[in-house]
Amino acid sequence: MFARTAGLSPWKGGGFGMFSTTDDAGRRHVRVFVSAPERSEEIAISPSLEDAARRAAVWPTDAALSRLARRVVEREGRYRRPVDTVRIETWRIKYAPDTLAATTSLMRDFVYRVDETPAPRR
Amino acid sequence: MLTRLLRPADDADGVPDSVLTLTAIILLLRPLDVWWLAPFVLAAACLSLILRPVRRAPLTWVLVAVLVAIRIVYVWPLSDNHIYLLAYWCLAMGLALSGPIPAATLSASSRWLLGAAFAMAVLWKAVLSPDYVDGRFFRVTLLTDERFADASLVFGGLSRDQMAVNRKFLEPLPEGAELLEPPAFVEPPRLRAFSAIATWGGLVLEALVALLSLIPAEGRIQLARHASLLLFCATTYALAPVAGFGWLLATMGLAQCRPGQRTLRGAYAAVFILILLYSEIPWAGVLAGWAAR
Numbered sequence: 577m578f579a580r581t582a583g584l585s586p587w588k589g590g591g592f593g594m595f596s597t598t599d600d601a602g603r604r605h606v607r608v609f610v611s612a613p614e615r616s617e618e619i620a621i622s623p624s625l626e627d628a629a630r631r632a633a634v635w636p637t638d639a640a641l642s643r644l645a646r647r648v649v650e651r652e653g654r655y656r657r658p659v660d661t662v663r664i665e666t667w668r669i670k671y672a673p674d675t676l677a678a679t680t681s682l683m684r685d686f687v688y689r690v691d692e693t694p695a696p697r698r
Numbered sequence: 699m700l701t702r703l704l705r706p707a708d709d710a711d712g713v714p715d716s717v718l719t720l721t722a723i724i725l726l727l728r729p730l731d732v733w734w735l736a737p738f739v740l741a742a743a744c745l746s747l748i749l750r751p752v753r754r755a756p757l758t759w760v761l762v763a764v765l766v767a768i769r770i771v772y773v774w775p776l777s778d779n780h781i782y783l784l785a786y787w788c789l790a791m792g793l794a795l796s797g798p799i800p801a802a803t804l805s806a807s808s809r810w811l812l813g814a815a816f817a818m819a820v821l822w823k824a825v826l827s828p829d830y831v832d833g834r835f836f837r838v839t840l841l842t843d844e845r846f847a848d849a850s851l852v853f854g855g856l857s858r859d860q861m862a863v864n865r866k867f868l869e870p871l872p873e874g875a876e877l878l879e880p881p882a883f884v885e886p887p888r889l890r891a892f893s894a895i896a897t898w899g900g901l902v903l904e905a906l907v908a909l910l911s912l913i914p915a916e917g918r919i920q921l922a923r924h925a926s927l928l929l930f931c932a933t934t935y936a937l938a939p940v941a942g943f944g945w946l947l948a949t950m951g952l953a954q955c956r957p958g959q960r961t962l963r964g965a966y967a968a969v970f971i972l973i974l975l976y977s978e979i980p981w982a983g984v985l986a987g988w989a990a991r
Binding site: 579580584585586587588589590591592593594595596597598599601602630631634635669670671673675676677678679680 | 770779816818819823832835839869870872883900
């Protein structure tokens with residue numbers, strides 16, 4: 577049900593959809609952008625963010641994306657880099673039916689404002 | 699209640715020791731990957747292999763089910779499907795061993811669990827996933843998933859260079875983008891046939907297992923049920939890189955054998971070993987190496 581309504585990968589969640597679709601964890605990824613006064617950039621997913629990033633990619637719920645965003649804010653804080661907003665894009669790879677031409681498709685665009693309620697864009 | 703969970707089930711009740719032993723072996727072969735859970739599951743598996751009262755105590759399997767369930771919650775939603783099935787199965791064993799007719803209860807639980815799991819798998823493949831029945835899933839997976847690469851070289855007739863070119867072709871572009879000169883894509887008829895066989899062979903076999911498991915009949919249906927499950931395990935796990943799933947299915951099939959069905963029991967034990975060999979011997983890689991010489 578969550579795979580049909582909430583973006584959960586059919587491979588996960590115990591619904592026995594593995595080996596049924598190319599929409600697996602390996603073909604999903606997140607891109608993380610941070611911004612603050614005089615700063616706006618995409619950051620790499622460091623090892624300390626990998627677990628939260630994988631969970632958010634497999635099931636991009638507000639809770640999972642907020643958790644990843646909080647980890648990003650904590651990590652940036654450790655390096656004394658300011659963050660006002662964390663924007664997380666969740667992407668998946670799709671293949672055309674006959675040609676198999678591969679494209680990336682945006683699943684979610686999520687904005688987390690530090691010290692504010694997360695505001696999902698779509 | 700606690701006394702019932704602690705008391706080992708009698709041999710006379712008929713749950714074969716082999717089912718309990720193989721389940722413990724599965725837990726040892728594929729330990730849980732959460733450090734604060736794995737030692738307890740491994741200890742329970744070891745003790746149940748060494749000590750018969752532990753092996754036949756319902757509490758052992760209820761506890762293992764709880765630990766596996768905790769792992770599912772802890773890593774949510776990243777667990778593979780067979781971890782859920784493992785939790786259900788351990789719970790079913792614990793409940794069956796504490797009941798009045800353990801063997802019959804476990805056999806029925808196994809049949810319904812297999813029927814439900816395979817029915818869900820068929821639903822996904824045949825109805826809910828648009829990229830399965832049109833062949834996309836295996837066409838892409840045979841080329842991009844490293845675990846299937848050797849089989850694609852052997853059975854699909856691809857060279858390693860062609861594989862590399864195809865992987866380049868399958869790298870994604872931004873939505874709506876198109877290359878002026880896209881890289882070549884080589885899909886020999888043998889590879890197309892291999893992906894079609896994997897697609898439809900898998901779906902038909904899974905549908906057969908689901909159907910025959912959900913029909914509560916004995917006699918020929920029961921034999922066909924065993925035959926389809928054994929065939930599924932013997933063929934699928936030669937390629938599918940999830941031996942833990944295969945071992946679990948073989949063990950659950952074994953639990954459905956009646957005491958007199960020695961040949962069937964032997965067949966399930968043989969399939970369990972066969973899946974072990976598939977997972978430990980890189981047979982497709984060896985064949986691909988020979989073919990490349």
